[in-house]
Amino acid sequence: MHQQPTASHFIDGQYIDDTAGDAFDVLYPATGEVIARLHAATPAIINRALDAARRAQTDWAALTGTERGRVLRRAADIMRERNHDLSVLETFDTGKPYQETSVADATSGADALEYFGGLAGSLTGEHIQLGADFVYSRREALGVCVGIGAWNYPTQIACWKAAPALACGNAMVFKPSETTPLSALKVAEILNEAGAPAGTFNVVQGLGAVGASLVTDPRVDKVSLTGSVPTGRKVYAAAAEGMKHVTMELGGKSPLVIFDDADLENAVSGAILGNFYSSGQVCSNGTRVFVQKGIKDAFLKRLSERLKGVIMGDPQDPKTNFGPMVSKNQRDIVEGYIAKGISEGAHVSFGGKRVDKAGFFIEPTVFSDVTDDMTIAREEIFGPVMSVLDFDTEEEVMRRANDTEFGLAAGVFTADLTRAHRMAAGFEAGTCYINTYNLAPVEAPFGGMKMSGVGRENSKAAIEHYSQLKGVYVAMTDVEAPF
Numbered sequence: 161m162h163q164q165p166t167a168s169h170f171i172d173g174q175y176i177d178d179t180a181g182d183a184f185d186v187l188y189p190a191t192g193e194v195i196a197r198l199h200a201a202t203p204a205i206i207n208r209a210l211d212a213a214r215r216a217q218t219d220w221a222a223l224t225g226t227e228r229g230r231v232l233r234r235a236a237d238i239m240r241e242r243n244h245d246l247s248v249l250e251t252f253d254t255g256k257p258y259q260e261t262s263v264a265d266a267t268s269g270a271d272a273l274e275y276f277g278g279l280a281g282s283l284t285g286e287h288i289q290l291g292a293d294f295v296y297s298r299r300e301a302l303g304v305c306v307g308i309g310a311w312n313y314p315t316q317i318a319c320w321k322a323a324p325a326l327a328c329g330n331a332m333v334f335k336p337s338e339t340t341p342l343s344a345l346k347v348a349e350i351l352n353e354a355g356a357p358a359g360t361f362n363v364v365q366g367l368g369a370v371g372a373s374l375v376t377d378p379r380v381d382k383v384s385l386t387g388s389v390p391t392g393r394k395v396y397a398a399a400a401e402g403m404k405h406v407t408m409e410l411g412g413k414s415p416l417v418i419f420d421d422a423d424l425e426n427a428v429s430g431a432i433l434g435n436f437y438s439s440g441q442v443c444s445n446g447t448r449v450f451v452q453k454g455i456k457d458a459f460l461k462r463l464s465e466r467l468k469g470v471i472m473g474d475p476q477d478p479k480t481n482f483g484p485m486v487s488k489n490q491r492d493i494v495e496g497y498i499a500k501g502i503s504e505g506a507h508v509s510f511g512g513k514r515v516d517k518a519g520f521f522i523e524p525t526v527f528s529d530v531t532d533d534m535t536i537a538r539e540e541i542f543g544p545v546m547s548v549l550d551f552d553t554e555e556e557v558m559r560r561a562n563d564t565e566f567g568l569a570a571g572v573f574t575a576d577l578t579r580a581h582r583m584a585a586g587f588e589a590g591t592c593y594i595n596t597y598n599l600a601p602v603e604a605p606f607g608g609m610k611m612s613g614v615g616r617e618n619s620k621a622a623i624e625h626y627s628q629l630k631g632v633y634v635a636m637t638d639v640e641a642p643f
């Protein structure tokens with residue numbers, strides 16, 4: 161049960177602690193037991209991490225892309241070899257069932273390291289001929305990047321940021337969520353073992369204040385945050401003060417639209433994946449499930465039948481498929497939303513209660529008869545609470561789906577592919593799905609529109625966000641000047 165790491169931080173190729181930093185406990189969400197005690201970074205630790213990153217970055221960027229890529233691909237291999245141990249740790253850190261962590265966390269991190277490791281050697285500028293003269297562009301690193309993580313996918317978030325950053329020749333200082341601080345240290349260990357020079361990837365622990373002091377530091381060139389919209393607003397504003405590059409991967413309240421002609425079983429599966437995977441703690445979840453009136457009763461009936469297949473228990477047991485909320489605080493937030501849904505007149509058609517056992521468990525919950533103005537249909541809950549709303553026409557549902565400040569994801573289930581593409585084009589969301597939901601392969605761009613974010617993670621698009629172009633004009637003739 162004890163998961164105490166060697167020390168709180170990983171800086172310049174080694175574990176480091178400074179017990180002068182405020183102590184904070186890490187709890188196993190399935191039991192509430194303390195599994196580790198860490199210390200938040202003091203200003204001296206933050207300073208050391210940023211200095212190490214600054215120093216390491218120049219030499220790292222001077223390697224060829226192929227050399228950098230080799231390190232990342234080696235790290236991907238190590239990560240895959242250690243998948244079992246990393247998954248056990250991720251389950252202790254987050255409470256997500258091992259059944260999930262063993263296929264979706266370190267494996268997703270390894271995919272990112274492998275993919276961006278493969279791209280690193282292919283990063284190029286352009287040649288633009290201008291008569292005899294020409295311009296060439298150089299794709300250069302940004303410098304020192306800061307990554308700040310949320311608690312739902314700690315390994316994945318660290319790797320989705322580290323892999324493109326390092327591929328482009330940057331160094332990174334990463335601050336995990338204080339709720340799930342353990343896995344990022346393993347990512348640092350693995351990168352170090354794979355040959356990343358000391359200082360290229362550093363981890364410092366702490367709460368929001370540590371993140372805030374990283375964001376404003378003049379040694380930092382880019383900030384990539386995964387977190388909530390309120391935090392994103394603050395971090396984006398602070399980064400803008402220093403004219404730093406940003407990636408903002410923020411929250412959502414995404415629509416999932418199910419037409420009468422959809423394959424019912426697939427639509428129910430999509431709604432389950434889009435609401436109850438990771439006990440609902442996924443940013444892109446399709447929590448506003450719009451069901452066309454003709455299929456609504458059949459959908460709700462089948463959904464309730466399928467939810468009886470939930471196995472809630474010890475998340476380390478491979479049979480368990482539904483874990484607790486990450487923390488008591490998150491469970492209390494979700495319970496508050498369930499109470500609000502009931503008081504505003506929505507009908508609980510499944511679940512709705514806290515589970516009477518140790519840990520922070522809450523039942524998968526389905527509300528039907530939800531209307532657009534209800535709090536549960538407007539605010540991100542980040543828990544296992546699905547709102548089912550009904551609709552008549554495509555035009556109506558398109559308007560209602562987009563009637564939100566968020567724009568992270570959206571999905572549609574229909575047999576009419578023309579309509580499916582029309583819907584995908586009309587959704588105001590950065591990540592859209594047709595006849596599936598919530599897949600996030602590294603090859604595809606991932607990120608949000610509107611308040612859900614700025615920039616994209618994964619895919620070749622991420623390279624744009626971790627590098628900058630320099631144009632070099634080359635004259636081949638004498639210089640003409642007016643005087």
Ligand SMILES: NC(=O)c1ccc[n+]([C@@H]2O[C@H](COP(=O)([O-])OP(=O)(O)OC[C@H]3O[C@@H](n4cnc5c(N)ncnc54)[C@H](O)[C@@H]3O)[C@@H](O)[C@H]2O)c1
Pocket residue numbers: 308309310311312313335336337338366367368369370371372373375386387388389390391392394395408409410411412442443444540542568607608612613
């Ligand atoms: N779009 C995505 O890819 C994505 C992925 C996962 C989670 N999320 C979102 O993350 C949220 C849940 O995670 P959370 O509760 O950890 O989010 P949060 O916003 O509370 O915290 C995120 C991180 O920011 C840090 N932080 C807080 N205040 C800060 C400040 N002023 N300056 C710098 N750093 C600060 C926190 O310590 C934490 O590491 C949800 O809204 C979810 O949708 C988005």
Ligand SMILES: O=CCc1c[nH]cn1
Pocket residue numbers: 312313441442443444598599600
């Ligand atoms: O939590 C957000 C990122 C994500 C989506 N699907 C898997 N991971």
